[in-house]
Amino acid sequence: MPCRNLRFLVVEDHEFQRLALTRLLQTLGAATVREAGDGRAALQVLRDPDRPVDIVLTDLSMPAMDGMEFIRHLSEAGSPVSVILTSALEPALLASIAHMARTYKVRLLGVIAKPVAAAKLVPLVELHRGMADEQVPPEVAFPLDEIAEAWTRNEFELWYEPQVLLASGTVRAMHAGARWDHPGRGILEPAAFMPSVQARGLKEDFGWLVLQKAVAQCRLWQAEGRDLSVWVRLDFDSLADVNTAARIRQTTDNEGLSPGHLVLGIPEAALQADQARVLENLARLRMHGFGLAIEDFGHGAMDVDRLALVAFTALKFDRGFVTGVDRDSAARAGLAVGLELARKQQLATVATGIGTKDEWQLLHDWGCLLAQGPFIAAPMPAAAVPAWTTRWTRSTIR
Template sequence: MPCKNLSFLVVEDHEFQRRGLVQLLASLGATAVHGAQDGEAALKLIADASQPVDIVICDVNMPGMDGMEFVRRWSERGDPSSLILMSAIEPELLGTVANMALAYKVRLLGVTSKPATAAKLTPLIELHRSQQRLPLPKDHSFSFDEITAAWVGEEFECWFEPRINLATGAPRAMAAVPRWRHLAEGVLEADAFMPSIRARALDDSFTCLHVQQAAAACRRWQLKCEGIPVSVNLGFHSLADVNLSPRIHHILQREGLDPRLMILSVNEAALDTNQLAQVLENLARLRLLGFGLAISDFGMGPTALDPLALAAFTELHIPSRFVVGSDRDPSARAGLAVALEAAQQLKVPAVATGIASKYEWTQLHEWGCRFGQGPFIAPPMSRSAVPRWLANRQNAELSEA
């Protein structure tokens, strides 16, 4: 039964529809199904630790606290439950609400139109089961002492997600992602611990540690796979510090890595600041030193950027929310088209993130996207696994030639 061993919360103001959905989920084997008439009642139920919830199914248009406010308020809790959005509103508007939920970092399984049926819900519920998420800490917060101990114990690591040429499949770069090999919780993703790092004003120090680890790993794999750069995300809180560029350059000098083998990725939101002059000074200095520069999450920041602010960039990264589901989501497809057009106008290559299917790979290539990464290509891997993956990839290309 698709709902076996799962608990649900149905947030729906229409009593008849709410009862019908509760009964449907129960018939599909749900362990428990709770109901709430609006977002406010739902938040109270979620706050009750004695009634844990795996999946929330929420209507969008409700009196009182509607679905959009509920998602915002719910996201502030950092709750690990999954979300299914359900509504009778037009698909384009529902797609906009879905993108809003993703922007709030909610674990959105998908959207469905009313009335809810077993055929509509079952694939989304199966998606919840199939997602292999790294474990999260129970309270989503770490103390300064815990972070310091992990730092000293070298528990923070750099993992790498392969980026390839979509036309040939050849390796293009390795994208660095931070991980915490927590002694009790296992390997944690950045979303689990970066809020604690930021809350304790350790952003800049962690950025430097991340760059240092990425540079060291990149230098080592050059011995067997020469010319494959590493791409590193820079926390935008650091970008207004005019000492950032010499600090990063010094790290690479110490690790013996040519700056031309590192691409520094900057979130688009970093350019929407009253310290833009300092940010642009840093970017200009980094380019002069030989670093590549990428603008990431394009389309999620300011709606109109001065082209001069983008002139230093050498790549444009397309967020996964414009890539995944672009075959069926008009909003995602429109965002993808805008990003690809922007890359063409800036005369820089586009890099798609989050590629999850062969269809997405093929569509992106046909639309003019040159590079990509995502779970369909390869998941993030530990530093020690990178040389082997690169060698296998290059051997496969030689055998196909």
């Protein structure tokens, strides 16, 4: 049974729809199904430690506390439950609310337009099972003392994914991403350890560690005569701290790196909170000469007006825009809109997740500037970059 051993909470103000959804879950084998008429009642249910919940199915239009306010409270409480949104609202509005939920860092499985049917529900339940299998709760995975010891031993390192010009194949930059060289588990990707780092209140410190390591490595490549820039995602809350721009500039000055060799990736969500301070920081960074790239474009709902708020230098397409673009007409339509938007804003464009030569060719033909993905190379430790660049310059991909 698809819902076997899983515990559900149905949040729905219409009694008939609530009953129908409860019965559907029971026929699919749910272990328990609890009910609430609005967000406020749902929060009361979730506070009961003796009756835990795995998945919440919530409507959006409800009295007392609607679904959006309920999602915000889940985020503020750090609730680990998975969430499925159910609503009869128009698709564009549902997509916007789904983006809001992800921005709040709620574990959103997906959105189902009413009426809810088993064919729509079961794939999202399976997604929850897959996420549960892959993710160990932060409080169990890595305790604070183990993280601190890894920090002291310099076990956190950066791996680099090449970015190359689609027109010529020339290597232009390296995108930095964190790894943990764990003595007992081998090389761990961020999904395995960042929840623990964040749960220990170390997200900000870790972000600065990544930035410092990337700047130092870029300066080393420059000293070796390798004209490479480095891209680093700034995924931390201090973008709203007015001292952040000065601190980033101090980091490059300490290493003797020109700001022009560092591109800072800005998540779309960073422009949502305390916007004035964030915009001030980003403007100062551009004045210093740093590159600014909007990260994962296409994953959220960034529009022309939002892009115009910041003097971005590049737009980085989410891999969902790129993978299978040569075969998927919907993906091609979305990519075409994004490329036209970038042209109007005079932004360099980067396609991530390129996996085939056909994808490479289509993106080249459509005028995308840079490529990144498994067709070019998988992420690699810094020590492997020189040998890879030598092999790549001799390759036939041009």
